Amino acid sequence: MPNTAITIKSLEEKGVLDEITNLISSYGINISYTHLFIEKNDVGFINLELENTGNIDSLINDIESIEAVQSVEVHGSLNDIYGKRVIIFGGGAQVSQVAMGAITEADRHNIRGERISVDTTPLVGEDDIAEAVDALSRLPRVSVLVLAGSLMGGKIVDAISDVKNKQNLIVISLNMPGGVTEIADLIVSDPIQAGVMAVMAIADTAIFDIKKLKKNKF
């Protein structure tokens, strides 16, 4: 059954969110992800990603009949629109080269019907990169992280361990000094290839399973 997303425009009244989530539960539909934009004038937008929805016309009618609700829009889910995310952190000459490899490879998969996005935050410094890695557990749809630098270790290694404990995350590192290569699933010397392999590792249309590789350094 398909996934769907709905956006509800509603007055910010006590109990509205509860009423909506209870309604959805009563239809046996699971909410996989929610975000709320709250505007200053007491109007809020509630975005809900719904799993395994069948016909939701009746649910939409029920939500629209809540007094505080002003409108309900139905969309494709963000997962179907933007897909899995390759995340790239690092700086200097290498970060854009990794992105170029990943974007070109993602283009080749997306043109065959997949959806993969390549999201890059140019960053340097142990503390800043460690904080950005740590915050990955608060982002949706993250599938693989590529570390694009020439020296990474210390707190970055700790942050990667923490995130890997919380969720499935493939980590690819350029071949560099520092502890990150010890914790990475894959070490790649060429930045373009690192980006390409990051996409191959998560693409449904690629035959490439990192776990089946006999070595993890290229």
Add this chain to the structure above:
Amino acid sequence: MPNTAITIKSLEEKGVLDEITNLISSYGINISYTHLFIEKNDVGFINLELENTGNIDSLINDIESIEAVQSVEVHGSLNDIYGKRVIIFGGGAQVSQVAMGAITEADRHNIRGERISVDTTPLVGEDDIAEAVDALSRLPRVSVLVLAGSLMGGKIVDAISDVKNKQNLIVISLNMPGGVTEIADLIVSDPIQAGVMAVMAIADTAIFDIKKLKKNKF
């Protein structure tokens, strides 16, 4: 006053979210963004981005004292960690070139203390790109969109108009046939320069105001 983010791990019980948001309001703190990850085992993670927080120790204690709440973590806000987002849609040779320009320029600003991310979804086709543009209004921190293709018009133009009506969004288009150049704020022939200008247009450390340009085609 600084922005802060908190992650609350809580049992999924009726009224918990209401109780938490009411508590935060009672401290006069504004919630700018919320997202929830709901796990299967009735435990949920509630991420809240808080604006203008002073000392929040007392608020954290109050939240921890709610029975269903298991833990509360305090982090930097995603806005401080990943910053403003440059979004790039398009396919083929051009999309990675726009990204390369944007990433290299963002690296130069971020190294001086800014935070700008470059998020690329390689995409082709009027319907798919229009849907991706439309969904931008459901993403946080989006500041500028770059269209990296060689023919874009029709529904893509309509989707851009809709998003521009809802929120502040700078749109940069490569110089191409199709209606998008008529609605774009800036038209740039070179893809690398289009990426660089996208970052310049939103960077606090750049002196570049698209609205002050005497022409908008380069």
